[in-house]
Amino acid sequence: MANNIKFGDVDLKIPNFEFKRFKWLIAVMITVIIIFASVYTIGANENGVVLRLGEYSHTTMPGLHFKIPFIDMVYPVKVDYQYKQEYGFRTLKAGVRTEYSKRNYSGESWMLTGDLNIAEVRWILQYKIKNAADYLFHVRDVQNTIRDISEATLRLLIGDRSFTEVLQTERVAIAEKSKVHMQMILDRYQTGISIKMVQLQSVLPPDPVADSFNEVIRAEQEEETLINEANQAFNKEIYRADGEAKQLINEAKGYAVERVNNANGDVALFEQVLAEYKKAPQITKDRYFIEAMNEVLSKTPNKVIVDHRLENFLPMLNLQNKEKK
Numbered sequence: 001m002a003n004n005i006k007f008g009d010v011d012l013k014i015p016n017f018e019f020k021r022f023k024w025l026i027a028v029m030i031t032v033i034i035i036f037a038s039v040y041t042i043g044a045n046e047n048g049v050v051l052r053l054g055e056y057s058h059t060t061m062p063g064l065h066f067k068i069p070f071i072d073m074v075y076p077v078k079v080d081y082q083y084k085q086e087y088g089f090r091t092l093k094a095g096v097r098t099e100y101s102k103r104n105y106s107g108e109s110w111m112l113t114g115d116l117n118i119a120e121v122r123w124i125l126q127y128k129i130k131n132a133a134d135y136l137f138h139v140r141d142v143q144n145t146i147r148d149i150s151e152a153t154l155r156l157l158i159g160d161r162s163f164t165e166v167l168q169t170e171r172v173a174i175a176e177k178s179k180v181h182m183q184m185i186l187d188r189y190q191t192g193i194s195i196k197m198v199q200l201q202s203v204l205p206p207d208p209v210a211d212s213f214n215e216v217i218r219a220e221q222e223e224e225t226l227i228n229e230a231n232q233a234f235n236k237e238i239y240r241a242d243g244e245a246k247q248l249i250n251e252a253k254g255y256a257v258e259r260v261n262n263a264n265g266d267v268a269l270f271e272q273v274l275a276e277y278k279k280a281p282q283i284t285k286d287r288y289f290i291e292a293m294n295e296v297l298s299k300t301p302n303k304v305i306v307d308h309r310l311e312n313f314l315p316m317l318n319l320q321n322k323e324k325k
Helices: 019-038 132-137 142-159 163-169 171-189 207-279 281-297
Strands: 002-007 010-015 039-042 046-052 055-060 063-066 072-078 083-087 091-093 110-112 118-129 193-204
Touching: 019 039, 039 046, 039 072, 046 132, 055 132, 072 132, 083 142, 110 142, 118 142, 118 163, 142 171, 142 193, 163 171, 171 193, 207 281
Parallel strands: none
Antiparallel strands: 002 010, 039 063, 046 055, 046 072, 083 118, 110 118, 118 193
16 A cells, blocks of 8 residues: 655655564664674774773773673773884884984983083883773873973983983983883873883984084093003003012022922931941941042042052152153
8 A cells, every 4th residue: 555645736655664574674683783783892902991971981801892882982992012202303214224204303302411511312212001091081192291201201310410421321220210200100190001111212412512522522532542551551561560570489489499398308318328327337438438539530540559558669650651731
């Protein structure tokens, strides 16, 4: 059946809608819509923040979850992603040949040191989101808040140190202390941020005074080199003299020990000989006499040995072979 509706001189036929024939189809469609509106998925590196009627309800972990359709709103937040902020420079394209922005960021990189010098400091801040709900609702602009806190912290720490300390000896200490100080302030603000690393990329004098500063650095390096060379020569002479003195002392001690040992050996030998002499003194005297005469007479040519007990002995002289004087 159709209904006739007349608009002026025109009759329109509108067919009747039979609700009973399509009620199951409508029910299925409504059910599908409700199911799709009730199911949501949170990624592997995300947390889902659920709002119920605009108020924070709970946080869901990665996986498949259900919500109340048209009442709950879900905001996924990347909690395992490593965020990075650059200060004093900007990276346009990372790679083998990294491209950097040519804009001047001296407003955030120029800092006053404790000895009233200006240092151009460039650093990198890396952080993660540790609490998705705090990150979304406690601070309105988290990115700019982190940037302001980081810049204020670096200015505070660098303002307490001299330019030389910032440039050389205190770089690691500044990075570590700034990380702790930033984390303390962010936790106080309940930002849900966890600072992972603060790294000073470069600490340089500003371009207008860079040449003068480099000249001063070169002069200081030359001075240090000369001092080191002088100390090296001084230590070389001192060590050489000390070595020679120790060598002489050791030689003297060795000579003294040798003399004492030789004397002790001679004494021991004499005592042994004396003990044997006391056993047979006459035999020892005869042996010493014979050995002495053997040594003396062996060096004397044309010798005549005569017994002193002979009487009326005419010596025989070799008149033909006279010994040459």
